[in-house]
Each structure stands twice: as structure tokens, then as C-alpha cells.
Amino acid sequence: MSSKLERLQEEIRQQLGEALLGMRADLGELTIDLAAASYVQACTQLRDAPxxxxxxxxxxxxxxxxGYGDGLREGARFVVVLHLLSVSLNQRVRVRVGCADDELPVVASINPVWNAASWYEREAFDLYGVVFEGHEDLRRLLTDYGFIGHPFRKDFPVSGTVEMRYDPEARRVVYQPVSIEPREIVPRVVREAGYGDLPRERNQPGA
Structure with a gap:
């Protein structure tokens, strides 16, 4: 581990204190885990500490x-991950914070700390259903306003839940339950016996 990364680790420990739940350095990159209750305060310190x-x-x-690790992993199902850069000091850190409730994942918005977070948080809300408390305009960003569910969740059906079509009688697009039957497609590789073998005569001595 480089001395620069070690100094960064020590500085983060001093600055964040009990808000720091864990820290790991791997492949020259630093990942830290924060307590949800101290998330915004810790992020502010990461931004402002000299x-x-x-x-x-x-x-x-x-x-x-x-289902990660065959379901043996402990901890929150939904984890918000930030990637931060210090342009002035040329250093990076990855920040993770878990959502306490798997059924209704909620975490504080960090838009007051970095206003670039606004659309990122809207995208995360749209695709994963994570609610960013305190966000001033938390609306769907990529899916339609009438979309049901959050398509990047692992339990979201591949076929979706609704489909839309043009109704000539109503003269408008309408939504209806998806008509595709759910199925699981398992790729299969079918080869003839002896596929890839060299011709027999080439295997003979002196051939």
C-alpha cells in the first residue's frame, strides 16, 4: 500500500470518527462505509476537511x-455508492451507505453537499426505488411517469409488469397487463460427437 493511501486512511479515521463503520483498501482504491445517521455530516467533512x-x-x-453470495451476505439489501474526487489533492474515495429498511429503502439526500447529486439521486430512485429524503424534486427520470415498479431491482420481472399499445377506439395509447408469459431461458451448447477432433489419419505416427 502506498504511503499516500495510508495517509488518506488515517485522515479519514480522524475526521469521521464514529460515522466510519468500515474501511478497505484494495487494488490501490479506498472504500469506506458510513453510518446512515451521520451520512450527510460525514460527506460534508469529506468535502471540507483540508x-x-x-x-x-x-x-x-x-x-x-x-441473492449476493448465494444469500449468505449480511447487511442492507440496497446500498448507495458514491465516487468522490479531490481535484486539488489528486485523490479518490468510494463511499457506501446502506438503507436500513429493505422494503422501503430511505437515505438522506446529499444534494445540499454536492448539487451534482440531484439527477443521480433521481435516477437511483427511478431504477431502484431508493427514496432520498430531503431531495427537492424526486421524480422518475428515465422511465415513464405511469411506470410501475423499479426495473433495476433483482426481483423485477424481465418482461415487466405492463405493456402499452395504441387503442384505435380510444384513439390513444393505453396500458394493459403484460401478455408475455414469464419463462427462464437457459443457453445450451449442442455439439456433435467428436467436434473439434483432428482427423484420425493425422494422429497416426508419421502422418
């Missing part, structure tokens, strides 16, 4: 851990 100065939010996304 030795950290993570002034830029590069990305915000959500991970659905349902």
Missing part, C-alpha cells in the same frame, strides 16, 4: 445485494 477536499462527486449509484 486534508481531504473531495470537492467533486463523480458518480452516485445503487447496488441491490439480493
Amino acid at each position: 486534508a481531504l477536499r473531495f470537492e467533486q462527486l463523480m458518480d452516485l449509484c445503487v447496488v441491490d445485494y439480493q
Whole structure:
């Protein structure tokens, strides 16, 4: 581990204190886990502390851990992940915070800390159903306003829940339950016996 990464780890420990639930350095990258109750405060410290100065939010996304590790993983199902960059100090950190309730995942909005988070949080709400408390305009961003469910969740059906078609009598597009029967397609590789074998005469000595 580089001395720069070690210094960053120590500085984060000092600055975040009990808000820091865990930290791991792997492949030259640092990942930290934050307590949901201290999420916004800790992010503010990551931005403002002179030795950290993570002034830029590069990305915000959500991970659905349902079934991860054959279901043996412990912890929150939905985890919000941030990627932060300090332009001035040339350092990066990955931040994770879990949503306490798997049925209704809620976490505070960090839009007041980095205003670039606004559309990222709307996208995460749309695709995963994570509610960002305090967001001023939390609406769907990619799916239609009448869309049902959150399509990036692992339990969302591949065929969806509704389909739309043009109704010539109503003269408009209407929604109806999806007519595709759910099925699971397992790829199969079918080969003839001896596929890829060399001709017999080539295997003979002196051939």
C-alpha cells in the first residue's frame, strides 16, 4: 500500500470518527462505509476537511445485494455508492451507505453537499426505488411517469409488469397487463460427437 493511501486512511479515521463503520483498501482504491445517521455530516467533512477536499462527486449509484453470495451476505439489501474526487489533492474515495429498511429503502439526500447529486439521486430512485429524503424534486427520470415498479431491482420481472399499445377506439395509447408469459431461458451448447477432433489419419505416427 502506498504511503499516500495510508495517509488518506488515517485522515479519514480522524475526521469521521464514529460515522466510519468500515474501511478497505484494495487494488490501490479506498472504500469506506458510513453510518446512515451521520451520512450527510460525514460527506460534508469529506468535502471540507483540508486534508481531504473531495470537492467533486463523480458518480452516485445503487447496488441491490439480493441473492449476493448465494444469500449468505449480511447487511442492507440496497446500498448507495458514491465516487468522490479531490481535484486539488489528486485523490479518490468510494463511499457506501446502506438503507436500513429493505422494503422501503430511505437515505438522506446529499444534494445540499454536492448539487451534482440531484439527477443521480433521481435516477437511483427511478431504477431502484431508493427514496432520498430531503431531495427537492424526486421524480422518475428515465422511465415513464405511469411506470410501475423499479426495473433495476433483482426481483423485477424481465418482461415487466405492463405493456402499452395504441387503442384505435380510444384513439390513444393505453396500458394493459403484460401478455408475455414469464419463462427462464437457459443457453445450451449442442455439439456433435467428436467436434473439434483432428482427423484420425493425422494422429497416426508419421502422418
